[in-house]
Amino acid sequence: MTERPTIEVVTGPGQCLRLAGAWRVDQAERLAAEIERSRQPVKALDGSEISALDAAGAMLLLRLAQRFDIAPGAVTLSDQHRALLDAVHQAQADDGPEPLLREARWRRVLAHIGAAVTESWGHLIQLLAFTGQTLVTLVKVVPNPRLWRPTATVHHMEQTGLDALPLVALLSFLIGAVVAFLGATVLKDFGAELFVVDLVAYAFLREMGVLLTAILLAGRTASAFTAQIGTMKSREEIDAMRTIGLDPVALLVIPRLTALLIMLPLLAVFAMLAGLLGGLLVAVYSLGIPIEMYISRVYETIELRHYLVGLVKAPLFALVIALVGCLEGFKVGGTAQSVGERTTSAVVQSITLVIVIDALAAIFFMEIGW
Amino acid sequence: MSEAPIVIRGLKNQFGSQVVHQDLDLEVQRGEILGVVGGSGTGKSVLMRAILGLRPSQGGQIKVFGQHIDHAGGLEMLRRRSGVLFQDGALFSSLTVAENVEVPLKAQFPKLSARLRHELALLKIRLVGLSAEAAPKLPSELSGGMRKRAGLARALALDPELLFLDEPTAGLDPIGAAAFDDLLRTLKESLGLTVFLITHDLDTLYAICDRIAVLGEKRILTIGPIDEVTAFDHDWVQNYFHGPRARAAQAARR
Numbered sequence: 001m002t003e004r005p006t007i008e009v010v011t012g013p014g015q016c017l018r019l020a021g022a023w024r025v026d027q028a029e030r031l032a033a034e035i036e037r038s039r040q041p042v043k044a045l046d047g048s049e050i051s052a053l054d055a056a057g058a059m060l061l062l063r064l065a066q067r068f069d070i071a072p073g074a075v076t077l078s079d080q081h082r083a084l085l086d087a088v089h090q091a092q093a094d095d096g097p098e099p100l101l102r103e104a105r106w107r108r109v110l111a112h113i114g115a116a117v118t119e120s121w122g123h124l125i126q127l128l129a130f131t132g133q134t135l136v137t138l139v140k141v142v143p144n145p146r147l148w149r150p151t152a153t154v155h156h157m158e159q160t161g162l163d164a165l166p167l168v169a170l171l172s173f174l175i176g177a178v179v180a181f182l183g184a185t186v187l188k189d190f191g192a193e194l195f196v197v198d199l200v201a202y203a204f205l206r207e208m209g210v211l212l213t214a215i216l217l218a219g220r221t222a223s224a225f226t227a228q229i230g231t232m233k234s235r236e237e238i239d240a241m242r243t244i245g246l247d248p249v250a251l252l253v254i255p256r257l258t259a260l261l262i263m264l265p266l267l268a269v270f271a272m273l274a275g276l277l278g279g280l281l282v283a284v285y286s287l288g289i290p291i292e293m294y295i296s297r298v299y300e301t302i303e304l305r306h307y308l309v310g311l312v313k314a315p316l317f318a319l320v321i322a323l324v325g326c327l328e329g330f331k332v333g334g335t336a337q338s339v340g341e342r343t344t345s346a347v348v349q350s351i352t353l354v355i356v357i358d359a360l361a362a363i364f365f366m367e368i369g370w
Numbered sequence: 371m372s373e374a375p376i377v378i379r380g381l382k383n384q385f386g387s388q389v390v391h392q393d394l395d396l397e398v399q400r401g402e403i404l405g406v407v408g409g410s411g412t413g414k415s416v417l418m419r420a421i422l423g424l425r426p427s428q429g430g431q432i433k434v435f436g437q438h439i440d441h442a443g444g445l446e447m448l449r450r451r452s453g454v455l456f457q458d459g460a461l462f463s464s465l466t467v468a469e470n471v472e473v474p475l476k477a478q479f480p481k482l483s484a485r486l487r488h489e490l491a492l493l494k495i496r497l498v499g500l501s502a503e504a505a506p507k508l509p510s511e512l513s514g515g516m517r518k519r520a521g522l523a524r525a526l527a528l529d530p531e532l533l534f535l536d537e538p539t540a541g542l543d544p545i546g547a548a549a550f551d552d553l554l555r556t557l558k559e560s561l562g563l564t565v566f567l568i569t570h571d572l573d574t575l576y577a578i579c580d581r582i583a584v585l586g587e588k589r590i591l592t593i594g595p596i597d598e599v600t601a602f603d604h605d606w607v608q609n610y611f612h613g614p615r616a617r618a619a620q621a622a623r624r
Binding site for chain 2: 024025026028029032054055056059080083084086087088091092333334335336337338
């Protein structure tokens with residue numbers, strides 16, 4: 001069935017190329033090369049012996065005709081192939097030459113970097129604007145109980161808080177144990193194993209408890225917010241809300257923000273306790289510190305301010321996570337792919353911002369001597 | 371070569387205990403546009419997916435170009451010689467239009483050079499009536515009608531003899547739908563296509579279908595040219611072809 005396509009020169013008074021065989025896409029590469037090779041000028045093309053022709057073959061046939069300045073209509077062809085050749089000819093004549101698609105590689109790399117930088121800057125501006133918008137809405141909603149959405153708020157409190165509790169507790173417990181092990185390894189050489197207690201207590205009250213919680217929620221909750229709002233956006237539900245006269249920020253963002261503002265500090269307290277418990281376990285079973293001594297040591301070393309230094313950051317983290325999650329959701333375009341992209345972006349941005357804010361706060365509290 | 375491109379004998383399809391098709395027979399003739407209609411739930415898409423080997427059937431046999439599609443090689447042959455346009459185009463959203471059209475070429479003819487492949491893709495894009503400016507665009511940047519055309523370009527990438535279309539004019543405005551009908555007819559005539567067309571669009575049925583198959587009661591109720599089908603004595607068929615919209619489409623035909 002697949003006879004090899006051929007181009008054969010017929011010498012005679014009216015120099016002519018005789019074309020035969022199956023001119024199909026599976027032989028296109030060979031044909032294209034052969035067309036490149038044929039230089040000897042001819043006056044006519046005889047395609048009446050072509051046994052099969054498809055669009056690829058027709059395109060190459062037209063190219064051959066153009067090479068020798070033969071009008072497509074002058075090519076001898078069977079009727080059934082004539083229709084296809086005309087259709088392809090028509091399609092190619094419809095608009096101009098193909099546009100240039102590719103730029104030089106180095107230009108694309110540069111353009112990519114530039115686009116990434118402007119995009120990051122744009123993200124920051126948008127986040128600030130969105131923060132402002134949300135705060136303004138909050139000011140409108142708080143004194144007006146009619147606009148409160150208790151059901152949605154409680155629902156999100158359960159999803160972001162209660163459901164995350166086992167995970168937060170488990171991870172904090174394990175990190176607490178790991179910190180205690182690390183401390184023990186170093187402090188053993190000085191015979192100061194008891195200071196493991198100080199290490200764990202300081203670490204978890206000031207930093208780790210709230211930071212671990214925030215990072216977990218940034219991964220778990222920011223992505224969920226983006227996916228929820230993004231799906232609604234891509235199905236035009238947000239637009240539907242607007243046309244009905246509902247404010248999507250008041251309806252979608254405020255309940256999520258409130259839920260997170262309440263739940264993140266609570267979870268952070270649990271994380272601190274779980275971390276201390278993990279430290280306790282290692283201290284008791286691995287270092288031989290009695291439970292009573294561990295607890296009294298915690299009482300001795302820890303002051304209220306350490307606890308506050310940790311906890312004061314919690315609402316800030318909650319704000320960042322909720323706002324980034326919701327904002328990225330609103331940025332979703334029409335496609336399912338964009339929901340995925342925005343979700344990734346929400347997680348990356350919120351974790352980055354949480355850690356940056358935590359580092360700045362650590363420097364601040366050190367400078368003021370807390 | 372004289373056998374019909376698609377021959378279905380005694381096909382049975384079921385989901386759990388719910389039987390969709392029972393003893394369904396159908397032949398699609400070479401070079402025709404066969405319109406497939408039926409109420410929702412009569413399994414039009416299921417039938418198409420069964421022919422394409424996208425879902426296993428529970429009985430009967432499907433032969434495409436004389437080969438059983440569940441035999442080794444049959445499915446491969448089907449992939450090479452057929453093209454499919456899904457309802458919303460099903461273009462790969464992360465690829466440009468040109469890249470979308472190149473995908474089947476790359477998969478079936480890996481030896482084709484990138485340059486020639488791109489030229490072929492551009493040709494198909496122009497054949498379906500899109501301008502070459504659409505080639506570097508992403509599907510999300512196209513309108514619904516352009517997406518359908520781009521999907522058709524991808525379906526035509528391999529120069530198939532057999533084309534499957536799932537509601538090609540759904541979601542298009544009447545002008546766009548009429549233009550799409552015209553395009554299909556032109557392409558069918560110039561490329562010698564056999565077309566299996568699922569549609570709800572009465573205008574399409576009247577304008578371009580050579581024969582119409584009506585699905586219902588788990589089988590093909592009737593099949594034939596439109597005049598025969600509209601005369602068929604069955605409640606659903608009568609309601610479908612003689613409702614107010616059908617009359618309008620019939621009037622428009624003349």
